[in-house]
Amino acid sequence: MMLRVSATTTDTEIALQGVVGDKASAATGIAYGAELMHFAESIALRDEKVMAESRKALLGAAGPAVLVDAAGVAANFQRMVRIADSIGIPFDYMDSPTVQAIQQELGLKGFASARHSMTSDGD
Amino acid sequence: MTTFDFSGLDFAVRSDIPEAYGTYWDTLAAPGNWWTGAERVAIAHASREALDCPFCVQRKQSLSPYTLSGKHQNSGPLSERVVDAVHRIITDQSRITQALVDDNAANGLSKEAYVELVGIVVTVFSIDEFHRALGMPLQELPEPKSGEPTFELPEPLVEDMGFVPTLPADGATGKNADLWMPGSAANVVRALSLVPDAVRGWQQIAGVQYLSLQGMQNFEQDDNRSINRMQMELIAGRVSSVNECFY
Numbered sequence: 001m002m003l004r005v006s007a008t009t010t011d012t013e014i015a016l017q018g019v020v021g022d023k024a025s026a027a028t029g030i031a032y033g034a035e036l037m038h039f040a041e042s043i044a045l046r047d048e049k050v051m052a053e054s055r056k057a058l059l060g061a062a063g064p065a066v067l068v069d070a071a072g073v074a075a076n077f078q079r080m081v082r083i084a085d086s087i088g089i090p091f092d093y094m095d096s097p098t099v100q101a102i103q104q105e106l107g108l109k110g111f112a113s114a115r116h117s118m119t120s121d122g123d
Numbered sequence: 124m125t126t127f128d129f130s131g132l133d134f135a136v137r138s139d140i141p142e143a144y145g146t147y148w149d150t151l152a153a154p155g156n157w158w159t160g161a162e163r164v165a166i167a168h169a170s171r172e173a174l175d176c177p178f179c180v181q182r183k184q185s186l187s188p189y190t191l192s193g194k195h196q197n198s199g200p201l202s203e204r205v206v207d208a209v210h211r212i213i214t215d216q217s218r219i220t221q222a223l224v225d226d227n228a229a230n231g232l233s234k235e236a237y238v239e240l241v242g243i244v245v246t247v248f249s250i251d252e253f254h255r256a257l258g259m260p261l262q263e264l265p266e267p268k269s270g271e272p273t274f275e276l277p278e279p280l281v282e283d284m285g286f287v288p289t290l291p292a293d294g295a296t297g298k299n300a301d302l303w304m305p306g307s308a309a310n311v312v313r314a315l316s317l318v319p320d321a322v323r324g325w326q327q328i329a330g331v332q333y334l335s336l337q338g339m340q341n342f343e344q345d346d347n348r349s350i351n352r353m354q355m356e357l358i359a360g361r362v363s364s365v366n367e368c369f370y
Contacts, residue, residue: 002342002352002356002359002360003353003356003357003359003360005342006342006343006351006352006353006355006356007353009342009343009352010342010343010351010352010353012353014353016360018357018360018361019357019360019361019363019364020361020364021361021364026357026361029353030353030354030357031351031354032354033354033357036350036354036357036358037357037358037361039256039358040357040358040359040361040362040365041361041362041365043252043255043256043362044361044362044365044366045365046174046255048255051255051256051258052258055256055257055258063349064133064134064135065134065349066349066350066354067134067257068134068135068136068137068140068257068349069137069348069349069350069355070256070350070354070358071253071256071257072140072253072331072332072333073332073333073350073355073358073359074252074256074358074362075249075250075252075253075256075332076249076328076329076332076333076359077333077358077359077362077363078248078249078252078362078366079245079246079248079249079252079325079328079329080311080329080359080363080368081216081362081363081366081368082212082213082216082241082244082245082248082366083241083245083311083314083315083325084310084311084314084368084369085216085217085219085368086211086212086216086219086241086244086245087238087241087285087286087287087314087315088219088220088221088224088284088285088286089284089285089310089311089313089314090284090285090310091310091369092309092310106364108369109369111217111367111368111369112217112218112367113216113217113367113368113369114369116285116369117369
């Protein structure tokens with residue numbers, strides 16, 4: 001949702017499918033989007049070889065300052081997902097039509113942790 | 124203060140990052156609210172062992188994480204129940220349930236101690252992940268400091284979400300007024316508020332790795348960052364998606 005809000009704020013056209021791994025979508029409207037997406041993915045998947053490759057690619061394309069900041073954000077969200085799931089907190093904005101559209105587009109309700117936010121009828 | 128040294132890299136790391144990590148490391152070594160310094164460092168050690176735990180690999184592949192029996196890789200002093208909680212947070216967090224947290228609470232791992240444990244595990248893991256992302260070796264864990272936990276509970280507590288009590292959205296008051304600003308009490312911010320220092324710990328690290336709570340109101344670009352908010356949220360979204368995090 002924050003990606004959508006930041007794109008709207010800056011009047012930028014983006015494609016959300018980058019969040020679920022589509023390289024072309026990640027590059028739409030976002031500088032170094034494909035490299036950032038691949039780097040983030042490699043950190044979350046914990047594949048050292050792929051991580052080394054994606055680190056090199058991002059460093060080459062965008063430079064060290066971007067690499068450091070990207071590493072920070074990825075490391076941060078490796079934490080945030082674990083706070084959310086280990087405490088079982090529900091998502092705050094389930095009633096928002098924008099949120100529901102994003103959840104539908106990205107298939108998020110199929111995730112195991114969606115149960116913390118759903119009522120018994122699946123909404 | 125503990126020094127985090129990134130001079131082995133061919134490029135500079137923003138100075139606020141190692142400073143915040145050093146401060147957290149010193150906090151990690153000291154007694155907390157529900158664990159001693161030695162126990163807190165042992166929890167951090169267990170969080171690292173989780174990544175090489177054969178039982179965690181086996182359990183992650185099983186249809187249900189609650190039908191398999193076995194022992195975790197555990198070279199430290201913590202009980203199997205505590206190590207199990209630590210390893211689940213690292214390797215299988217999306218399948219943690221209310222029933223597990225309740226069962227732990229009925230068998231010696233109180234909800235207060237669990238929340239502090241979560242705070243340690245996720246914050247150490249996050250700092251470690253930053254090192255891995257840059258191809259750096261992990262920082263040595265700190266030497267524990269002596270002393271006893273405070274066993275202090277915040278007030279008021281409510282049970283309106285998740286597996287544990289939390290401060291209510293309007294409950295960041297008095298000595299806990301620094302936890303969040305009025306109107307900024309997202310559920311994930313309140314999640315660990317049963318142990319306010321656990322919230323402070325991750326916020327301090329989040330402020331340098333991502334954005335402070337105040338900085339999150341800026342949807343364009345923070346002056347101290349080389350990537351804009353869309354770039355940040357693409358990374359955040361992809362990491363969360365791979366982890367199958369609905370939140």
